[in-house]
Amino acid sequence: MSHCRRDFMHAQWHILLDDEFVEAYLHGIVILCPDGIMRRFYLRIFTYSADYPEQ
Amino acid sequence: MFSNSGSLRIYDAERPSRHECSGCGRAFSSSGPLRTHESVCEDVARKSDAVLQGAREKFYSRPGRKRRRLGNEPASIAGPSSSHNAVSGPVAPQPADMAPQIITSRSGRVVQMPRRFHDAAPEAAVSLIADAQPSRSPTPQPTTDTPCNSFGLYRRYHSSGVPAHDPEAHVDFDELVDILPVDNSADTAASDAEEENDRSDEEITSPYAPYDSKSAFEIDNWFWSAEKKSLADFDKLVAIIGSEDFNPADIRATNFKDIREKLAGGHFEGHKWRDPENGKLQPGWRASSISISVPFPPGDSGPGPQTYHSEEPFYHRSLTQVVRETLQDPSRHERFHYEPFELLWLRPGDEKSVRVHGELYTSPAFMEAHQRLQDSPKEPGCELQRVVVACMFASDSTPVTQFGDGYLWPGYLAYGNESKYSRGKPTKALVEHIAYFQKVGRIACCIPLANSPPARSSPIHSKISSSGTAEARQLRKH
Numbered sequence: 001m002s003h004c005r006r007d008f009m010h011a012q013w014h015i016l017l018d019d020e021f022v023e024a025y026l027h028g029i030v031i032l033c034p035d036g037i038m039r040r041f042y043l044r045i046f047t048y049s050a051d052y053p054e055q
Numbered sequence: 056m057f058s059n060s061g062s063l064r065i066y067d068a069e070r071p072s073r074h075e076c077s078g079c080g081r082a083f084s085s086s087g088p089l090r091t092h093e094s095v096c097e098d099v100a101r102k103s104d105a106v107l108q109g110a111r112e113k114f115y116s117r118p119g120r121k122r123r124r125l126g127n128e129p130a131s132i133a134g135p136s137s138s139h140n141a142v143s144g145p146v147a148p149q150p151a152d153m154a155p156q157i158i159t160s161r162s163g164r165v166v167q168m169p170r171r172f173h174d175a176a177p178e179a180a181v182s183l184i185a186d187a188q189p190s191r192s193p194t195p196q197p198t199t200d201t202p203c204n205s206f207g208l209y210r211r212y213h214s215s216g217v218p219a220h221d222p223e224a225h226v227d228f229d230e231l232v233d234i235l236p237v238d239n240s241a242d243t244a245a246s247d248a249e250e251e252n253d254r255s256d257e258e259i260t261s262p263y264a265p266y267d268s269k270s271a272f273e274i275d276n277w278f279w280s281a282e283k284k285s286l287a288d289f290d291k292l293v294a295i296i297g298s299e300d301f302n303p304a305d306i307r308a309t310n311f312k313d314i315r316e317k318l319a320g321g322h323f324e325g326h327k328w329r330d331p332e333n334g335k336l337q338p339g340w341r342a343s344s345i346s347i348s349v350p351f352p353p354g355d356s357g358p359g360p361q362t363y364h365s366e367e368p369f370y371h372r373s374l375t376q377v378v379r380e381t382l383q384d385p386s387r388h389e390r391f392h393y394e395p396f397e398l399l400w401l402r403p404g405d406e407k408s409v410r411v412h413g414e415l416y417t418s419p420a421f422m423e424a425h426q427r428l429q430d431s432p433k434e435p436g437c438e439l440q441r442v443v444v445a446c447m448f449a450s451d452s453t454p455v456t457q458f459g460d461g462y463l464w465p466g467y468l469a470y471g472n473e474s475k476y477s478r479g480k481p482t483k484a485l486v487e488h489i490a491y492f493q494k495v496g497r498i499a500c501c502i503p504l505a506n507s508p509p510a511r512s513s514p515i516h517s518k519i520s521s522s523g524t525a526e527a528r529q530l531r532k533h
Contacts, residue, residue, distance in 0.1 A: 001495075003350070004347065004349055004363070004495050005494070005495050007347040007348070008345065008347050008365070008493070008494070008495045009492065011345045011346065011347050012345055012369050012371075012490070012492055012493065015343045015345070015369060015371060016371055016374060016466070016489065016490055017374070018373070018374075020373060020374075020375045021374045021375055023375075024374075024375045024378070027434060028434065028441060029375060029378070029379065030437075030439060031379060031382045031383060032383070033382060033383070033388055034383065034384070034385035034388040035220060035388060037219075037220075037440070038439050039393065039439055039440045039441070039442050040434065040437060040439040040440065040441050040442065041378065041382060041442050041443075041444045042428055042441060042442065042443055042444065043374070043375070043378060043444050043446055044424050044443050044444065044445055044446060045446045045447075045448065046415060046420060046421070046424075046445045046446060046447055046471050047447040047448070047449075047471075048447075048448040048449070049447075049448070049449045049450075050448070050449060050450040050451060051451065051452070
């Protein structure tokens with residue numbers, strides 16, 4: 001059952017961290033900031049605070 | 056820094072060196088008779104009164120000053136003002152070496168405030184407009200240091216210049232302190248109350264609203280007051296309908312169904328991902344179905360891996376879309392750190408500075424990620440500034456009802472590029488909702504039993520709930 005819970009959570013994170021996210025992670029996304037400067041933003045995950053879903 | 060007793064010194068300084076009264080100008084042969092004269096001279100009294108009055112006005116005209124000890128006689132005014140000298144103003148620039156504050160006692164004697172009474176106001180980092188100087192230390196990478204603020208804190212950027220965008224420049228004093236401005240909150244409360252009044256004037260006519268009359272209210276109140284009625288409740292009902300101001304006509308005119316709907320309506324906003332009007336998904340929210348493989352042992356002894364589909368869809372938002380919206384928000388742009396820096400503290404008298412840890416955008420992890428990104432090959436044909444967006448995810452199961460077992464499991468996204476002090480304020484709403492996680496409910500698997508008689512070979516549905524692991528084990532045995 002813990003295996004199912006863990007897999008279930010991972011499946012949801014798999015949906016969240018979709019191809020679009022991976023693209024932004026690797027190549028960045030270009031956004032026009034409010035100060036009029038274009039910047040290329042790279043998404044990086046620093047922390048993830050949560051319970052163990054399998055428990 | 057204003058010092059009231061300075062005025063006393065002015066009075067002293069104006070005293071001429073010859074023995075001459077500072078008020079009326081009368082000359083004396085020695086200091087003794089002069090002092091005797093000055094204690095009674097009206098001109099001297101008037102002059103010192105004027106000085107004290109001026110000091111008093113200056114003291115009470117300072118913003119945010121509590122008006123206490125207002126009734127003091129002029130002679131004792133040096134007391135409260137000198138004790139307040141310990142509190143420095145919000146923007147008062149202090150010397151970097153944090154020199155102890157000097158105050159003057161009532162007698163004019165210069166004393167030092169004990170260190171424990173020093174109350175330094177918080178201060179943001181020095182603005183980047185001030186000239187930053189490239190570090191002289193021969194490090195492989197160019198670094199740029201900003202000047203120290205009054206606490207000896209300064210920023211070190213690992214670049215040859217400071218960034219054009221300075222998020223600390225927009226930090227004002229209110230954001231550095233936790234106290235609420237008393238006057239403002241009182242005003243807000245007053246205006247809120249006014250608004251409340253306005254609204255009630257418009258919508259609510261009856262003091263028993265949404266009931267139209269006292270009779271209707273009392274009857275309905277009686278109905279809802281207890282689930283099971285007792286004899287005492289019956290007596291209460293008799294008291295209500297038996298009272299003289301009970302009007303059956305009011306009851307007949309009241310539409311209780313409407314009132315119940317109004318009372319039940321409240322301000323429930325509905326699920327975040329659903330439009331309360333039509334039940335459609337809110338823009339940006341998506342619903343995906345989740346499926347996982349449940350590994351039953353393969354072969355004769357078990358059905359082998361089975362696929363489980365969640366009953367409810369998984370509601371979530373596109374992360375890149377959320378980030379895009381955030382970064383295009385002008386109010387968040389101001390405080391968004393595009394470049395990390397080292398926060399260092401130089402203790403007065405020390406040569407070496409100490410690293411200060413606190414924010415993600417000053418952390419070694421961020422510096423490292425930033426540096427690695429700058430060192431990585433650029434996108435072909437792209438010369439744009441490359442910025443790390445520090446995603447911090449969090450999720451926790453949250454009870455949504457006071458009673459019962461309604462739970463939601465929201466997933467949040469916060470940015471390490473923003474100050475933790477801002478993120479921690481719910482009113483700022485800097486943390487994004489990104490998902491509502493589902494939990495594994497009851498696992499219904501389609502399990503064909505291989506070695507069973509044909510009558511039982513049709514797929515059976517086995518339900519595994521959280522307490523149903525024994526059931527699963529039993530199934531595996533078959």
